[in-house]
Amino acid sequence: MSEPLSFELSRPAVDPPxxxxxxxxxxxxxxxxxxxxxRARPPGLPRLSEPExxxxxxxxASLNYSISENFYPLGSCTMKYNPVANxxxxxxxxxxxxxxYQDEESVQGALELMWRLExxxxxxxxxDRVTLxxxxxxxxxxxxxxxxxxxxxxxxxxxTEVLVPDSAHxxxxxxxxxxxxxxxxxxxxxxxxxxxxxxxxxxxxxxxxLMLTNPNTLGLFEREILxxxxxxxxxxxxxxxxxxxxxxxxxxxxxxxxxxxxxxxNLHKTFTTPHGGGGPGAGPVGVKxxxxxxxxxxxxxxxNGHLTFDHKRPQxxxxxxxxxxxxxxxxxxxxxxxxxxxxxxxxxxxxxxLSANYLRKLVEGDLEMPHDGPCMxxxxxxxxxxxxxxxxxxxxxxxxxxxxxxxxxxxxxxLVVPEAIMVEPTETESKATLDAFxxxxxxxxxxxxxxxxxxxxxxxxxxxxRLDEVTAARRINxxxxxxxxxxxxxxxxxxxxxx
Amino acid sequence: xxxxxxxxSHEWVTVDGKHATIGITDYAQSQxxxxxxxxxxxTGRKLGARETFGVVESVKAASDLYAPVAGRITEVNEKLxxxxxxxxxxxxxxxxxxxxxxxGDPPDDLLDEASYKxxxxxxxx
Numbered sequence: 001m002s003e004p005l006s007f008e009l010s011r012p013a014v015d016p017p018x019x020x021x022x023x024x025x026x027x028x029x030x031x032x033x034x035x036x037x038x039r040a041r042p043p044g045l046p047r048l049s050e051p052e053x054x055x056x057x058x059x060x061a062s063l064n065y066s067i068s069e070n071f072y073p074l075g076s077c078t079m080k081y082n083p084v085a086n087x088x089x090x091x092x093x094x095x096x097x098x099x100x101y102q103d104e105e106s107v108q109g110a111l112e113l114m115w116r117l118e119x120x121x122x123x124x125x126x127x128d129r130v131t132l133x134x135x136x137x138x139x140x141x142x143x144x145x146x147x148x149x150x151x152x153x154x155x156x157x158x159x160t161e162v163l164v165p166d167s168a169h170x171x172x173x174x175x176x177x178x179x180x181x182x183x184x185x186x187x188x189x190x191x192x193x194x195x196x197x198x199x200x201x202x203x204x205x206x207x208x209x210l211m212l213t214n215p216n217t218l219g220l221f222e223r224e225i226l227x228x229x230x231x232x233x234x235x236x237x238x239x240x241x242x243x244x245x246x247x248x249x250x251x252x253x254x255x256x257x258x259x260x261x262x263x264x265x266n267l268h269k270t271f272t273t274p275h276g277g278g279g280p281g282a283g284p285v286g287v288k289x290x291x292x293x294x295x296x297x298x299x300x301x302x303x304n305g306h307l308t309f310d311h312k313r314p315q316x317x318x319x320x321x322x323x324x325x326x327x328x329x330x331x332x333x334x335x336x337x338x339x340x341x342x343x344x345x346x347x348x349x350x351x352x353x354l355s356a357n358y359l360r361k362l363v364e365g366d367l368e369m370p371h372d373g374p375c376m377x378x379x380x381x382x383x384x385x386x387x388x389x390x391x392x393x394x395x396x397x398x399x400x401x402x403x404x405x406x407x408x409x410x411x412x413x414x415l416v417v418p419e420a421i422m423v424e425p426t427e428t429e430s431k432a433t434l435d436a437f438x439x440x441x442x443x444x445x446x447x448x449x450x451x452x453x454x455x456x457x458x459x460x461x462x463x464x465x466r467l468d469e470v471t472a473a474r475r476i477n478x479x480x481x482x483x484x485x486x487x488x489x490x491x492x493x494x495x496x497x498x499x
Numbered sequence: 500x501x502x503x504x505x506x507x508s509h510e511w512v513t514v515d516g517k518h519a520t521i522g523i524t525d526y527a528q529s530q531x532x533x534x535x536x537x538x539x540x541x542t543g544r545k546l547g548a549r550e551t552f553g554v555v556e557s558v559k560a561a562s563d564l565y566a567p568v569a570g571r572i573t574e575v576n577e578k579l580x581x582x583x584x585x586x587x588x589x590x591x592x593x594x595x596x597x598x599x600x601x602x603g604d605p606p607d608d609l610l611d612e613a614s615y616k617x618x619x620x621x622x623x624x
Contacts, residue, residue: 484581
């Protein structure tokens with residue numbers, strides 16, 4: 001079932017492709033490059049005829065697994081279906097053919113779209129302004145922390161700590177550390193929600209911000225969010241919203257109304273732009289009034305229907321992305337928001353929560369549920385019992401799902417649940433799909449109880465079977481530390497292999 | 500071993516006069532799974548009690564390592580660089596991580612065998 005590399009399929013008898021002559025004359029390489037940079041032999045590129053290379057790529061495409069073909073229950077990643085209308089809009093020549101160096105006057109339509117998307121996002125999350133520049137979620141986190149720090153510095157405050165719950169996405173402490181803050185962990189209580197007592201004990205005049213996602217990574221709504229906001233603000237710190245889980249309540253309630261001062265959103269999760277496979281992502285950040293002067297420059301401004309980039313922002317943290325962000329993603333997200341409308345967006349969140357609770361109910365007899373339901377848009381189950389009784393781990397269940405034509409859920413996250421299996425079905429899945437997934441889980445759990453050995457050998461139907469991640473990681477580390485000459489993973493051309 | 504004491508962050512320490520040996524517990528290695536990499540300090544560095552001194556990484560997770568006691572590092576287990584699996588196979592023996600020359604008395608919040616067992620049983624539920 002696996003496909004050889006084009007290098008392995010290569011036949012020397014095939015003529016090299018005949019490329020047209022260049023339309024502009026360039027210098028000879030030997031005239032402009034030092035001798036040691038010149039190639040002695042032609043590059044060893046594969047030689048295949050057009051039908052051969054076409055079939056090679058078509059076969060590989062058929063081995064791919066994507067949201068266009070199947071269910072992708074990857075918890076905390078919101079892998080929802082990406083509507084085709086988004087692609088149609090993004091491909092319009094007026095958007096797709098733009099050059100970032102074009103004069104502002106010639107791109108009024110694109111600026112209008114950015115302006116309107118900003119207005120829509122402000123309305124959805126309850127903030128005053130939004131920057132569209134950040135290219136991913138973690139980039140958005142970092143951008144928000146830079147703004148918070150610049151704001152606090154402007155007030156003569158040097159706050160050095162960022163609080164992060166123990167159930168947080170790993171990007172939160174990473175963004176805080178990268179921004180130069182000390183990371184302080186806040187514990188969850190027994191109900192899976194942030195412990196107010198622990199939060200209070202960690203808050204101090206050193207605290208710059210609390211980074212929080214709501215609902216949290218256990219799929220549980222932080223019911224005490226208003227008290228949390230009051231506590232954080234009472235020490236002069238700010239509240240940052242990690243928007244990874246915004247799909248749980250868009251159009252129902254707003255982070256801005258809960259007291260969050262800076263809010264990031266993942267267009268590639270909540271707003272149906274492509275997620276995974278390089279995306280690219282887009283992680284806009286919304287802020288309340290006091291942070292507006294610190295927004296990345298330039299902002300898009302609109303006066304009497306005329307749009308301009310505002311570069312004169314003396315307190316701005318500066319540009320955080322070349323040009324104007326991943327513009328093609330902005331077109332897709334705006335298309336989605338317009339196509340759905342306000343009612344459509346709130347219906348999507350309601351359906352996402354319904355899907356998660358339905359699926360949770362279907363599998364609660366098979367996997368442990370460490371926290372009481374109902375959940376929000378995702379739930380976290382545990383395979384701890386199967387591990388202790390049958391030696392079957394969350395990893396085995398994830399791998400076995402691949403053999404049953406499903407993508408694996410997130411496993412071993414959040415860290416506060418042992419043998420965690422985190423499932424987020426999203427609103428775009430039908431009841432039939434959710435039923436089929438639950439049947440697959442039941443089937444696997446039954447096999448775990450009767451024939452656990454077989455599960456350790458799955459997947460069997462995928463192009464590549466169970467990978468030996470441990471050996472791979474140990475050998476590559478030994479290689480990187482100079483303890484071994486063999487990284488294992490290096491591909492060898494057929495000509496290099498002993499025959 | 501009777502003299503072994505534990506931290507809430509799952510390190511162990513044994514003390515012999517002015518010298519301490521530290522590692523991670525059997526529970527810690529079982530939770531991490533197969534250890535693939537350790538980032539360790541050099542000898543000579545002075546550590547405070549509860550100070551982060553390195554990272555242990557498995558295919559599942561990366562965790563900080565905390566010093567159970569204060570002291571100066573006299574020896575680092577060099578074998579772990581090429582054989583991180585020693586942590587899994589023998590966490591209290593060949594999988595030791597650092598040897599320290601103690602600075603002052605060990606903190607009084609270290610756990611004994613029974614209290615540590617209670618802690619791990621509580622977190623397993």
